[in-house]
Amino acid sequence: MIAILDYGSGNLRSAQRAFATTGEVVEVTSDLAVCLEADGLVVPGVGAFQSCMSGLLATHGDEIIRARLAKDRPTLGICIGMQILFETGLEPSRASGGSTAGVGIWPGSISKLTAPILPHMGWNTVKPDEGSMLFRGIEDQSFYFVHSYAATESVGSFQAWTEYGQRFLAAVEDGALCATQFHPEKSGAVGLRLIKNWVATL
Amino acid sequence: MTLSVRIIPCLDVTDGRVVKGINFTNLVDAGDPVEMAALYDLEGADELTFLDISASSSGRETTLDIVRKTAEQVFIPLTVGGGIRSVGDVDQLLRAGADKISINTAAIARPELIAEIADKFGSQVLVLSVDARQANTDSGFEVTTHGGREGTGIDALHWVEKACQLGVGEILLNSMDADGTRAGYDIGMIRAIRPVASVPLIASGGAGTLADFASALDAGADALLAASVFHFGIHRIGDVKGYLKGAGYSIREASIQ
Numbered sequence: 001m002i003a004i005l006d007y008g009s010g011n012l013r014s015a016q017r018a019f020a021t022t023g024e025v026v027e028v029t030s031d032l033a034v035c036l037e038a039d040g041l042v043v044p045g046v047g048a049f050q051s052c053m054s055g056l057l058a059t060h061g062d063e064i065i066r067a068r069l070a071k072d073r074p075t076l077g078i079c080i081g082m083q084i085l086f087e088t089g090l091e092p093s094r095a096s097g098g099s100t101a102g103v104g105i106w107p108g109s110i111s112k113l114t115a116p117i118l119p120h121m122g123w124n125t126v127k128p129d130e131g132s133m134l135f136r137g138i139e140d141q142s143f144y145f146v147h148s149y150a151a152t153e154s155v156g157s158f159q160a161w162t163e164y165g166q167r168f169l170a171a172v173e174d175g176a177l178c179a180t181q182f183h184p185e186k187s188g189a190v191g192l193r194l195i196k197n198w199v200a201t202l
Numbered sequence: 203m204t205l206s207v208r209i210i211p212c213l214d215v216t217d218g219r220v221v222k223g224i225n226f227t228n229l230v231d232a233g234d235p236v237e238m239a240a241l242y243d244l245e246g247a248d249e250l251t252f253l254d255i256s257a258s259s260s261g262r263e264t265t266l267d268i269v270r271k272t273a274e275q276v277f278i279p280l281t282v283g284g285g286i287r288s289v290g291d292v293d294q295l296l297r298a299g300a301d302k303i304s305i306n307t308a309a310i311a312r313p314e315l316i317a318e319i320a321d322k323f324g325s326q327v328l329v330l331s332v333d334a335r336q337a338n339t340d341s342g343f344e345v346t347t348h349g350g351r352e353g354t355g356i357d358a359l360h361w362v363e364k365a366c367q368l369g370v371g372e373i374l375l376n377s378m379d380a381d382g383t384r385a386g387y388d389i390g391m392i393r394a395i396r397p398v399a400s401v402p403l404i405a406s407g408g409a410g411t412l413a414d415f416a417s418a419l420d421a422g423a424d425a426l427l428a429a430s431v432f433h434f435g436i437h438r439i440g441d442v443k444g445y446l447k448g449a450g451y452s453i454r455e456a457s458i459q
Contacts (some may be wrong), residue, residue: 011296018277047324117424119326119371121402123206123248123454142206142454144279146326146371164205186279186301188243 002199003038005064005081006030007055015044015078018185021192022199030059036067039202045080049089049110049149050100052080062103069105072176074202079147082172082179083110091149105177106155115165118148126170126182128160134173134180135160136197141190143170143182150181204452208248208425209415209442210281210404211432213238216256218264220433236271242432243276245439248454250276251304251374251427254284255349266298273299283331283374289318296323304329304374307347310354310361313368320369329404330370334358334391335378341394350378358391363398372402374427380408382430387418396422412437412445419451 002024004015012028019026019042027034035041043065045052056062065085068075077085088109089100102110113120123142128135135141145162152166156174161167162181171180178198184191213220219233239250250272254265262285269282282295283304292303309315309330319328337344341359346352362373375395377388387408396403405423409415409431418426431437443453 011299011301013297013299014273014277014301017274046326051324117400117402119401120205121326121372122208122425125204125206145205146279186277188278192277 001038002026002040002042002202003035004028004042004044005035005059005061007052007059007061011046012044015042015185018192019195019199022196024199024202030061032060032064035061035064036073038073040074040076040199041065041068043075043077043081043084045078045082045084046146047080048093049080049083049091049102050093053084053089053100053102056084056103065103065105069175069177074176074178074198076198077177077179078185079181079183082181083149083151085177085179086110086151086155089149106151106172106174108151108153108155110149110151112149113147113165113168119146120148120150120164121146123187124162124164124170124182126160126162128171129158132158132160132171132173133201134158134171134178134194134197138190138193138197143180143184143187143191143194145170145182147181205424206248206452206454207419207446208404209246209439209453210249210251210425210427211238211242211247211439212251212253212406212427212429214253214255214429215265215268216254217261218268221255235268236275238433239272239276239280242439243278246443246454247278247439249279249281249425251281251283253304254282256284266294269295269298269300281329283329288315289322292319292323292327296327302327302329302372304331306331306333309365310345310347310356313364316365316368316370320371325369325371325401328370329372329374330362330365331374331376332358332362332365332395333376333378343391343394346378350381359394359398362395366398366400370401372404373399374404374406375423377407381406383408384410384431384436386410386414387421387423387426389417389421392418392421392423410436412442415442415446416449416451419446 150168343358
């Protein structure tokens, strides 16, 4: 069973449908026990870093993520769901001012891309490290991005990179914890393949 | 590693059907928006846009149903526009499976709506649709409502500038003069608006020849929307992408099998 963490962020139906194409049972939930015990947990996220973080804390999503990692249970962050795994988000917000503390599994901060036109919106090619599990069979493909902030320093065991104005992290594999800055659930057949690759590891 | 140009078919929907004399003879249900969305997805569309042009509330319910059904089988971004007036309307469409929504008239009537939607759902869900035509304003282009029938006197350039500050995530620039002519995108309008749009710019209206698509990109568009050339089968999405690739633009290749 795959749980999609519902902490008030975004269009979860499309994520649910995309993960359900693998044949797995997919539940959108904020139930702690279900999220802890699920074979795989997906942490989605759209909007702003600060609002996602406050939603995550309100549903104890940060504790769920840490508890799952302590038990090596597969967890996948998507878009802002990737960003909040880092120490700090530099996206300004009315509530927090200049920056917001993330869950802090990975070191470093999420900074604004240096590009004249933002958001970075659309399909961009992603270059994964050799031996990547997530990108097996889809090593040289485009995925759908919508964001203005990103991680630029390497973390985890395998990285995938892309470029818009500057080079940044498109995906990370770090043991049980994986994350993508792009939206696999919106990246057509290629995205569904990535989801299938992840589900195959559960 | 380059961001690809986006090719976006637009489906004008009223009471559950894509309107006008669509001629997809190889489809079982020729004017069904869900079937057409799935076909365009297969052909390599980078996004899809549904424009609800029905005015009735039953039409609205039908559109929600179409969005639900499309989102079930199409895993590319889906934008829905037409008649959206409130944060509640946006919420309803996003829950049905839309990834982005586009607003036009309601934002002109009450610009704060832009900030309200952006605050609640993030700028990335919000496309500002700007229906503009040549007029005697500062930039030479005026914003219109009601499908170009009513002028507002608002200068298109000033409006786009303001909307970007208020928090739109994207601009859909429709030329009312070029719309439906297939005489090419409104290059002058794209050139005029591009410098003040800090967000991605989608060109719309007038696509005819394959070269028209390239001209709009040269003028500064990030994405290209078209309706009739695709619906009437004048070009397939693959033809446009093949042409643009040959001309040196970055496009997304057809999906893996």
